Amino acid sequence: MMERVHVLVVAAGRGSRAGEGLPKQYRVLAGRPVLARTLEAFVDRDDVAGVATVIHADDRALYDGAAAGLAGRDRLAAPVTGGATRQDSVRAGLDALAARGAEPDDIVLIHDGARPFAMAELVARAIAAAARFGAAVPGCAVFDTVKAVDASGRITGTPDRSGLRAVQTPQSFRFGLIREAHGRAVAEGRHDLTDDAAVAEFAGHAVTVFEGDPANTKITTSSDLQAAELRLQTALLDVRTGQGFDVHSFVEGDHVWLGGVKIPHTRKLSGHSDADVVLHALTDALLATIGDGDIGSHFPPSDMQWKGASSDRFLRHAVERVRARGGVIANINATIVCEAPRIGPHREAMQKRIAEIAGIGPDRVGITAGTSERMGFTGREEGIVAWGLATVRLPVTAD
Incomplete structure (x- = not known):
């Protein structure tokens, strides 16, 4: 029988040793927040029922930005507000899992939000050990x-180092065992236990050490972040560029969708979906970087489920396909050609929305626009054209 597995990612700390700025779990690592990379190790696993993240009360917007664009988001539960200490935060997360239906015999993996290198093999060993x-x-x-x-x-x-181990996360437990242990620790006034193994030991449970991974490092200081950045940049040496194109004509209406932003206009664009030429062009550009067809092959217009669909679904799908290959989006750019509406007033909103969908920083999204000097169908205001350009970095693989 397959075990039901829950994951609790602890990301409520302030990370003061990482220096000034954002908490370390939200710092950018090779173009994406550290926490996004951490969550990615769990959310797309078929053997994980759900992933919950414990966050600081002030960090909801940061969390939402980190979670945007993740594959397997159906497994990602609403975040839980943490407490004053890590121990308090874990207990709050366990209580939330219980309220969501976690059973005593289920397995829970408890993982540090600033530990973004948990490989699939390590997670599998954690589940088996629990x-x-x-x-x-x-x-x-x-x-x-x-x-x-x-x-x-x-x-x-x-000390004799043969009997010593440097302990990591994810730490894995039967859900009922570790929740009872946390409850007992609180009842007996212990709030100083630094990891969940110590909580289980305090409650009298035997804890076994299984094989960890030296590469499963935790980001604690600014130098750790620099080393992690170098590690990812060194691994992702296959740089690729893809181009996309889309065009839609105007029909009667009162707004257009461009770059995920609804813009008032005297007409709308005609299309099977919401006809967002910008997101369509960017979707094709990303798919082109991995040789994975185009938007029509993934979302055929003959399929009625896509009629009127929001195009952010298409772009998010392309992002997930790139990340499934281990890729990192370095930059995406859209060029829009139209006489109207004016793009400038909406440029920043479009950058922000595209960045949210792709799970990258707005500084990695470019929006350029121009007219065709009244020439051609765009000059006659019959439609809008968009070109998309994407650059991604992929792991080098043997041919």
Whole structure:
């Protein structure tokens, strides 16, 4: 029988050791928030029933931006507001999972929001370990000599490193076991336990260490973020550019959709969907970077389910296809040709909306526009043309 697995991502901290600026889980890492990369390890797994994230009360807008454009969003539950400590935040997340139907025999993986390199094999080991032992954590052997010191810095001992492990997340448990352990810790006044293994140990449960992954690093300081950026840039050396094109004619109406923004106009664009030429062109451009057909092959106009559909679904699909290949969107740009409506007043809103759909920063979205000097069908105000251009970075693979 397949185990029912829940994931709890803890992202409520302030990350003061990472320096000034946004909390570390929302810092940009190779074009995307750290938390987006963390969540990606879980939301598209078929063996995960749902993913809940614990966030700070002030971070909802940051969280929404990080979650935008993720594949498998149907598994992503509404975020939970955390507490004053990590321990409090985890307990709040466990309570929320219980309210959403988590059962005692289910499995829960508890993972740090600032640990974006959890590979699929590690997650699979975590699930298997929880199923077998009830309480388990990933750990890596310690190769450096470790010294115990007193308050003055004087060495007081040298532990045998053969019995030491550097512990990581995701830590995995039977849901009922770890929720009961957290409740007991609070009832007995313990609020200083730094990880969930310590909570389980405090409650008297045996915790097993399974094989971790040295590459599953946590971002704590600004230098950690720089190292992670370099790591991703080094891995993503296959740079590709794709181009897309779309055109729609005007019909009677009172608005147009351009770049995901509804713009008042004397007419509307004709099309099977909402006829957003900008999003259509960008969808084709992204699909072109991975040789994955075009918008018509993924969303044929003969299929009535797409009649009147919002085009953000098409662009989001293309984004997911790129990310399924391990790709990172470096930049996307749309060029719009029309006499009217004027694009300038709506440029910033379009950049923001496209960035939300693609899960990238607005500074990675370009919108350029011009007229055709009254020449051709655009000059006669019969329709609008858009070109899309996308640059993505993909992992290098052997031919």
